[in-house]
Amino acid sequence: MNQKQLFYFAKVYETHSISAAAKKLYVSHQVISKAVLALEEEFGFQLFVRKKNQMVPTKDAVNLYPHTLNILQEFSLVENKAFMFEQNRKPLKILCSYDSLNIIPPEFFSYFSDKYKDILLHIEEMPDLSIVENLDKHKVELALLPGPLDYYKYETHQIAVSDFKVLISKDNPLSTKDRIPFIDLNDYKIIFKGSRTPLDIVQLDSFKKENWNPNIMVELSDCQYAFELVYRNYAVAMVLDYVAQKADSDKVVALPFEPNLTKTMYLVNNSHAILCPEALTFKQELLEWISAQ
Numbered sequence: 001m002n003q004k005q006l007f008y009f010a011k012v013y014e015t016h017s018i019s020a021a022a023k024k025l026y027v028s029h030q031v032i033s034k035a036v037l038a039l040e041e042e043f044g045f046q047l048f049v050r051k052k053n054q055m056v057p058t059k060d061a062v063n064l065y066p067h068t069l070n071i072l073q074e075f076s077l078v079e080n081k082a083f084m085f086e087q088n089r090k091p092l093k094i095l096c097s098y099d100s101l102n103i104i105p106p107e108f109f110s111y112f113s114d115k116y117k118d119i120l121l122h123i124e125e126m127p128d129l130s131i132v133e134n135l136d137k138h139k140v141e142l143a144l145l146p147g148p149l150d151y152y153k154y155e156t157h158q159i160a161v162s163d164f165k166v167l168i169s170k171d172n173p174l175s176t177k178d179r180i181p182f183i184d185l186n187d188y189k190i191i192f193k194g195s196r197t198p199l200d201i202v203q204l205d206s207f208k209k210e211n212w213n214p215n216i217m218v219e220l221s222d223c224q225y226a227f228e229l230v231y232r233n234y235a236v237a238m239v240l241d242y243v244a245q246k247a248d249s250d251k252v253v254a255l256p257f258e259p260n261l262t263k264t265m266y267l268v269n270n271s272h273a274i275l276c277p278e279a280l281t282f283k284q285e286l287l288e289w290i291s292a293q
Contacts (some may be wrong), residue, residue, distance in 0.1 A: 001042050003075050006068045008035040009047065013065050014137055016054045066138045066273045089120040092278040095131045096123060096144035098221045102242040103144075103160040103265055108289050112282070119278050127221075135270050141279040143268045156266040157287055164261040165244045165254040167226075169233040179258040182212035189217035189235035191226045214238075227252070 011021035012032060022032045040047050047064070048055040057065070101123060109121070134140040135154065149156055166180045174184060217235045220226045223246060226237045231251045240263060244254035267286060269275060275283065 001039060003072065005035040005039050007072060008032050009039055009061075010065065010068050010072065012036060012048065012055055013057055013061060013068075016056070018055060062138075062272050063274065066141070066276070069138065070276060089118055090278050091120045091122055092142075092276075092282060093122045093124065093140050094142045094144070094282070095134055095140050096125055097128055097131070097146060097265070098125050099223060099240070099243050100144045100146070100265055101125070103162065104286070105289075105293075108286065111289070112285055115285075116281060119281065121282070135268065138270060138273055141269055141273065141275055142283060145266055145268045147264045147266055149266065149268065153271060154268050155271040156268050157283075159265045159267050159286075159290055161262050161264050162240045162242060164257055164263065165239055165241050166257060167230050167237040167239050167244055167247055167252050167254050169230055169236075169252055170250075171233045172236065174236070174255075175253045177255060180255050181258045185212070185214065185236065188215065190214045191217055191229055191235045191237040192219045 008021065008025070008031070011025060012018055015021045015024065018029055018032045018036070022029045025032070036047060043060070043064075045060045046058050047061040048057055050056075112119075112121070128145060131140075131143045131145055135143055144159065147156070166174075166185070168175045168180075174180060174188075177184070217229075223239065223243050226239070227247045229235050230237050231248065239254075241254070247254065267283060269279070269283070
């Protein structure tokens with residue numbers, strides 16, 4: 001077994017095709033095929049089931065893949081002498097929905113960095129569907145995502161339940177209300193924070209039950225620009241409570257919906273993969289911290 005064989009295996013795993021992997025890596029089909037066969041002979045088990053034009057990973061391949069990525073990553077660090085700059089700290093990448101990091105208190109990260117000086121957290125925001133794709137391909141071990149999720153594919157732990165709020169300019173007549181029924185927004189343009197994906201489609205189902213079809217002006221991932229549109233009273237924004245807290249309270253009010261509308265955030269990992277020690281440590285510490293609050 002060598003680094004190149006593992007690298008070729010990972011590419012076949014990701015593309016589900018020897019031909020696609022070969023094309024991507026600018027090598028021949030035979031080179032990739034021989035590498036996979038050599039690994040199968042050395043391990044003594046089959047890595048892929050060949051079905052039509054696809055290479056379907058076996059259960060053993062699914063278990064091997066995350067370890068392969070760790071090995072390749074470590075080799076890259078040594079090869080590029082990156083370990084000299086990491087100060088021997090083990091990197092842990094965590095993906096999260098836009099602005100969802102706000103549900104974790106800053107005190108937790110301070111505590112974690114003090115206790116685990118050998119772990120370097122790298123946290124990146126990206127669209128929900130991209131996060132799911134990374135989880136499915138075992139490119140990341142942990143993520144912060146909203147439900148609903150496929151509970152067969154993912155192990156989920158509830159981190160927080162947040163209320164949706166209507167962000168309204170103080171120049172808007174609606175700002176004097178205590179709560180906002182959906183029907184009251186019929187004449188207003190709506191800004192959605194983020195985009196409508198299968199992960200947060202639940203909110204749209206809630207609208208249908210109330211016979212409300214929102215007049216969506218724009219969907220944004222940039223909350224500051226959404227705030228600016230609300231400040232100028234061009235529209236009202238639908239945001240989660242922890243996002244609403246960032247807005248200028250002298251210019252806007254954040255009011256709850258009637259009926260109340262919530263979104264649940266989870267710490268998520270692929271249920272068919274074994275977490276590395278660093279990911280397991282972060283998961284345990286975060287869940288203990290949340291349960292203690």
